[in-house]
Amino acid sequence: MQVLMAAFLVWTLLSPQGRGGEAWPTHTACRDESLQVLYQSCDPLQDFGLSIDQCPKQLKPNVNIRFGIILREDIKGLFLDVALFSKGLSILNFSYPICEVDLPKFSFCGRSKGEQIYYAGPVNNPGFEIPEGEYQVLLELYTQDHSTVACANATILCS
Ligand SMILES: *[C@@H]1O[C@H](CO)[C@@H](O)[C@H](O)[C@H]1NC(C)=O
Ligand SMILES: *[C@@H]1O[C@H](CO)[C@@H](O)[C@H](O)[C@H]1NC(C)=O
DSSP states (O other): OHHHHHHHHHHHHHSOSSOTTOOOOOEEEEEOSSEEEEEEEOOTTOOOEEEESOOOSEEOSEEEEEEEEEOSSOOSSEEEEEEEEETTEEEEEEEEEEEETTEEOSTTTTOOTTOEEEEEEEEEOOOEEOOSEEEEEEEEEEETTOOEEEEEEEEEEEO
8 A cells, every 4th residue: 555655646646737727636544334435625725635544435434545755845834624525515524623723633744835644543532333325525724824825526435
């Protein structure tokens, strides 16, 4: 997996930028019998790598993820906005601080523009069972100045 992610990052680096309005490819973050998470970068400038180690319908409070990206901005502050939709209806919005100047939760907090970060480890999330259905998720990572670091739209298929 480490090798795959490294290869993915190299590929991201080598991909020509501004691909003439062409969308980034759809990636699979995880796939299990009853759950599948697909995502696509919605940042016109770059793609990123994300994989979720297990894909259980019954979400555990600690999920291991792998995430790799080349930073477009310094990340002294880093925040995540999530918007969840089902059948075009907005269900839930939330904002989550990942790096704050006084509270850097992860080792990559404070890294600079141009650096490559690769995180493999747990993320805290509420444990719950995902109800059957198809969900659309918009994710945006941004800095304290509201500059975009990464953007993705994802589809969650749960059966
Ligand atoms: C992302 O959004 C585009 C445009 O709305 C859509 O065509 C695509 O299927 C979405 N990708 C995922 C993985 O949800
Ligand atoms: C989530 O945010 C969008 C716009 O950013 C808004 O249209 C929607 O009503 C919000 N949904 C909820 C559940 O607050």
